[in-house]
Amino acid sequence: MSASVLDLRNLSVRFTTPDGDVAAVSELSLSVGKGECLGIVGESGSGKSQTFLAAMGLLAHNGHAVGEAIFGGVNLVAADESTLNGLRGDKLAMIFQDPMTSLTPHMKVGHQLTEVLVRHRNLKSTAARDRAIAMLRRVQIPEPERRFEMYPHELSGGLRQRVMIAMALLCGPELIIADEPTTALDVTIQAQILDLIRRAKEELGTAVILITHDLGVVAGMADRVAVMYAGRIVELGDVHQIFNAPQHPYTKGLLACTPRLDDATASALVTIPGQPPNLQRLPKGCAYHPRCQNVMDRCRAEKPPLMSAGGGGLKACFLENFGRFQAGAVVP
Amino acid sequence: MWSYFARRVAIGIPTLWAIITVCFFMMRLTPGGPFDGEAPVPPEILANLRARFHLDDPLWRQYLDYVANLLRGDFGPSFKYRDFNVTTLIAQGFPVSLQNGFSALVIAIMIGVPLGIFAALGQNTRRDYMVSAVAMTGIVIPNFIMGHVLILVFGVWLKDSVFHLPAGGWADGALSNRVLPVFCLSLPYIAYLVRITRGGMIEAMRANYIRTARAKGLPFRLVVLRHALKSALIPVVTFLGPATAFLLTGSMVVETIFQIPGIGRYFVQGALNRDYTLVMGVTILSAALIIAMNLIVDLLYSLLDPRVRYEGKR
Structure with a gap:
C-alpha cells in the first residue's frame, strides 16, 4: 500500500x-x-x-x-x-x-x-x-x-x-x-x-x-472496510473479503441483516439479537459476546486483540477459521 | 414586504381602538372619581365640576365625544392638572422620557450583548459564571433600591470628589443630571440582555452549521461573527421590541426617585387620581409604541433569517 x-x-x-x-x-x-x-x-x-x-x-x-x-x-x-x-x-x-x-x-x-x-x-x-x-x-x-x-x-x-x-x-x-x-x-x-x-x-x-x-x-x-463495535475495530479488510468471507461474527451478523431480494429462502428480516452495549458498562471480555452466537468461555473473560485474519485482514475474535467454520455447518 | 407593512399598520388601528375602548370603560368602572379628594367637595361644586368636564353626560356620549376628540388629536383636559390638557402634559414629558429611555436602551445593548456573547463563548468557565452572577444581581436588585444606592454613592458619599453627580432633578437635561437615572434605567436591561444573548449564542454555537464552518478552517472569530451571531440575536430582538416600548415611555420608579419630569410618573399618578384622560393618554401612547415595536421586530426577523418571508411569495 x-x-x-x-x-x-x-x-x-x-x-x-x-x-x-x-x-x-x-x-x-x-x-x-x-x-x-x-x-x-x-x-x-x-x-x-x-x-x-x-x-x-x-x-x-x-x-x-x-x-x-x-x-x-x-x-x-x-x-x-x-x-x-x-x-x-x-x-x-x-x-x-x-x-x-x-x-x-x-x-x-x-x-x-x-x-x-x-x-x-x-x-x-x-x-x-x-x-x-x-x-x-x-x-x-x-x-x-x-x-x-x-x-x-x-x-x-x-x-x-x-x-x-x-x-x-x-x-x-x-x-x-x-x-x-x-x-x-x-x-x-x-x-x-x-x-x-x-x-x-x-x-x-x-x-x-x-x-x-x-x-x-x-x-x-x-477499497477497504473497517467494522466498528463499541468503540473498537472488530474487523478490517479488503472489501471483497469483508463481504464474501467475513471473519468476525458481528460482520457476519451485519451482512445477514441486509435484506436481499435475490434470495428466495430469506423469508423474514434478520436482526442481531440484543442491543448495542452501554459504553459506560461494557461487558467484560469481548464487547460483542452477549450477542454473539459463537460465544466461548474465553470471550467472556478476555478482550480479543486485533489479529491476522488471513488475506491481509484483521479481526478481533478468538474463533479460528470462522468463515470455514460457518460454511462447514452447511457444506461438509 | 411593503404590502405586509401596510397591512400590519392597518391591523394596528383596530387594535388600538380596542385598547382605547376597553381602557375607557375600565377606568369608568373603577370606584371613585377624579374629584374625590381627602376632603369631600360640596355637592353643588361637584355638580358644577362634573358639568364642566361633561361627566354628567351618559357614558356612551362621553365615549363618543372622547373618540371624536382623539381623532382630532385632542387627548382632552387633565382632571388633576387643571391648567393643562393631556396633550400638553405628554408633549412636555414624553421627550424627556424618550431621551432617557433611548440612552438607556443604547447603553444596555452596547454592554449587554457583547457581555452575553463573551459569557456564552466561555460557557461554564469562570468568566461565564462571573458575568452571569453580575447579570443575575442586576435582575434581582429592584431599581428603587439601585436608584437610592446610586444617589447615596454618587450624590452623597462622593459629594466632594470629581465623581459627584447630582442626586436628582433635571436641570433642563444637563448631562450630569442624566447619568444616574439613565444608568439606573439600563441596569436591569443590561442584565436581561446578557442572559438572553448568552442563551441565544450557546444555542447558535451548537448548530450543525457551526461545525461545518469550523470544518472549513475559518478562524473562531469569523465562525462566531459571521455564522453564529445572526441566529443568536433572534431572541434578543424578540425581547427588545416590547422592552424598547417600556423604556421609551419612562419609568415611574426612576423618574420619581430622580425627580425627572418625564411621563412615567403619569401612569401611576393618573391612575391614583382617577385622572381619566391622563391615563387614557399615556396608555394610548404606550400601546401605539408597543404595536410599532412589534412590527419593527417582525421586520428585523427577516434581516436575521432569510427563511422568514412575508406574503409567501419569494
Whole structure:
C-alpha cells in the first residue's frame, strides 16, 4: 500500500457526562492510504463518527481525545486550533450527514463557498466566485450562477449535499471524511451523491473515508472496510473479503441483516439479537459476546486483540477459521 | 414586504381602538372619581365640576365625544392638572422620557450583548459564571433600591470628589443630571440582555452549521461573527421590541426617585387620581409604541433569517 494520508494510532475518545465518563473510542489504530476509499461501518454509537470528528478537532465540548492522528506529519489530536484551521477546509475536508442543518441558514450558498477560498487561497472575491461556480457546475448543480445567490433553504436536500461536496472539494483536499453523506437523502439521490464522491476520488486522487451504517454504500465505494463495535475495530479488510468471507461474527451478523431480494429462502428480516452495549458498562471480555452466537468461555473473560485474519485482514475474535467454520455447518 | 407593512399598520388601528375602548370603560368602572379628594367637595361644586368636564353626560356620549376628540388629536383636559390638557402634559414629558429611555436602551445593548456573547463563548468557565452572577444581581436588585444606592454613592458619599453627580432633578437635561437615572434605567436591561444573548449564542454555537464552518478552517472569530451571531440575536430582538416600548415611555420608579419630569410618573399618578384622560393618554401612547415595536421586530426577523418571508411569495 502506498504512503498513508491519515494514520490513527491508539486514538481514544472520552466524553465527560453528568453520569460519568464514556469511552466512545478505545485505542483505535487505522490508516488510510493515498487515494484510497476506506469504509467505516458500524451501528449508531459504535464510535465511527467520533473517531473522525476527533481527528478533525471537532469534538463536542465535553469530548476529549488522546492518542495520535497523523496527517501530513502533524498530530491532529495535539495540534492547536490555528494549525487545525490551516488544514481544515484545505487539505482535510469533511462532509456531514444532514445537509438540511449543516449549511448556515442566513448566508447565501455562494458566500459559504467563497469564504473557503478566501481563507485558504487568498482569492479576491471575483476569482473566488468563478472558482465556486465552476465547482458547483462540477458537482452537477444546474444553473450554478443562480444557485450561487440562493439561501440554503431554497435548495433541495440533494442540492444542499452537492453544495457540501463542492465546499469540501474547493481546495482539492488530500482527504475527505464523509460522515453518512447519504443517510438523510432520498434513495434516488443517494446514488448520485455517491457517484460524485467516487468521481472526486478518481479524478483528484483524494482519499475518502466513508462513514456509514449502510453496507450497500460501502460495497459499491470502498477499497477497504473497517467494522466498528463499541468503540473498537472488530474487523478490517479488503472489501471483497469483508463481504464474501467475513471473519468476525458481528460482520457476519451485519451482512445477514441486509435484506436481499435475490434470495428466495430469506423469508423474514434478520436482526442481531440484543442491543448495542452501554459504553459506560461494557461487558467484560469481548464487547460483542452477549450477542454473539459463537460465544466461548474465553470471550467472556478476555478482550480479543486485533489479529491476522488471513488475506491481509484483521479481526478481533478468538474463533479460528470462522468463515470455514460457518460454511462447514452447511457444506461438509 | 411593503404590502405586509401596510397591512400590519392597518391591523394596528383596530387594535388600538380596542385598547382605547376597553381602557375607557375600565377606568369608568373603577370606584371613585377624579374629584374625590381627602376632603369631600360640596355637592353643588361637584355638580358644577362634573358639568364642566361633561361627566354628567351618559357614558356612551362621553365615549363618543372622547373618540371624536382623539381623532382630532385632542387627548382632552387633565382632571388633576387643571391648567393643562393631556396633550400638553405628554408633549412636555414624553421627550424627556424618550431621551432617557433611548440612552438607556443604547447603553444596555452596547454592554449587554457583547457581555452575553463573551459569557456564552466561555460557557461554564469562570468568566461565564462571573458575568452571569453580575447579570443575575442586576435582575434581582429592584431599581428603587439601585436608584437610592446610586444617589447615596454618587450624590452623597462622593459629594466632594470629581465623581459627584447630582442626586436628582433635571436641570433642563444637563448631562450630569442624566447619568444616574439613565444608568439606573439600563441596569436591569443590561442584565436581561446578557442572559438572553448568552442563551441565544450557546444555542447558535451548537448548530450543525457551526461545525461545518469550523470544518472549513475559518478562524473562531469569523465562525462566531459571521455564522453564529445572526441566529443568536433572534431572541434578543424578540425581547427588545416590547422592552424598547417600556423604556421609551419612562419609568415611574426612576423618574420619581430622580425627580425627572418625564411621563412615567403619569401612569401611576393618573391612575391614583382617577385622572381619566391622563391615563387614557399615556396608555394610548404606550400601546401605539408597543404595536410599532412589534412590527419593527417582525421586520428585523427577516434581516436575521432569510427563511422568514412575508406574503409567501419569494
